[in-house]
Amino acid sequence: MNAARRRTVPDGLPNRVYAKSGSYYWVPKGAGWIKLCRVDDGERKMLERLAAEMRKRERPEGLGNIPALVDLYTDAHKAAHREKRWEDYGKPVKKDFADINIDQVDPACVKEFLRNNWHDKLPMKRMMRSFLNGFFQWCREEGYMTAENPCNGIKMPKPDPRDVYIPNDHFDLIRSNIDDPMILCMVDLCYLTVQRSTEIRNLRWRKTDDKTANWVDREKGVIHFMPSKTLKSSRVAVDWPISAEIETVLERARTAGSVKSQYVVHNQEGGFWSDTSALRVWRRACNAAKLGKHGYTIKDIRAKALTDAQRAGYDMKALRIAAAHTDAKTTEIYFKGREAPVSTIHLTIPKSA
Structure with a gap:
């Protein structure tokens, strides 16, 4: 089979996945074409087979299925995010959850992950919670996860109001x-x-x-x-x-x-x-x-x-x-550098009659 070419027109398929001759194929770096399933079997079947192949070939360091699912999630959604390298938010998730299957994650796991990595960095902690919330919700909607979204109920402190005015x-x-x-x-x-x-x-x-x-x-x-x-x-x-x-x-x-x-x-x-x-x-x-x-x-x-x-x-x-x-x-909330009002009340020390 011919070598894979970089696609020039977006087709909605995950990275390095191609539809050819009525079948879906995955072409990992340094390997040949791996048949996933027939196109008629649907994208859901293709994603399941892709996750299985990625587990076998790309993650010898971990035993769980979360890293492969993170790759599927970021491949499917990175085009919708204008932030350059948005998919990099998935890297610490893949590292810390390498040996965990998706249905094993509970709120305690998420809280520990956020606390251990960004204990005193609230903006990053809020960003990663948002990423995880979207990831787990996608896993539920796609049928990879049967448990509740483990981000539900995890409250994050709001950042202190920013009282900065540029003179x-x-x-x-x-x-x-x-x-x-x-x-x-x-x-x-x-x-x-x-x-x-x-x-x-x-x-x-x-x-x-x-x-x-x-x-x-x-x-x-x-x-x-x-x-x-x-x-x-x-x-x-x-x-x-x-x-x-x-x-x-x-x-x-x-x-x-x-x-x-x-x-x-x-x-x-x-x-x-x-x-x-x-x-x-x-x-x-x-x-x-x-x-x-x-x-x-x-x-x-x-x-x-x-x-x-x-x-x-x-x-x-x-x-x-x-x-x-x-x-x-x-x-x-946007009004900054507000001056405190000056009181007009004037009192004197009272004296006994």
């Missing part, structure tokens, strides 16, 4: 040290539209088949934002008028790169800027401005924008709409 002089210094013009455009649009960097990095020049995409509508003179955080909940959207200053930034973005792209802010290849790559440029600018010790993040731009808008006199309703929030209490 104007610091913001100006950081902007002047950003060495990538596209990231500077991203920072400016984040501030001017009060949106998260995810929405700006996902902003398109025109409407696409993706109904959830953010896009520039020249005809109506607005930018349509469908915040990613509301997609699976309230689906609250906001249309942001293209002001003269926003138009200037859009023009800078249009002429900054030599590659045409559907994205307003794009990398050198015309693709989507990942959050980690954008953050790397931002941190480099903070360090160049000698402000690294403050720990400013790209997320702090949205808090600064909403705080500045509040100080400029905009009322809560306008701020809530701008932030695409359904509850004003959520908007209030």
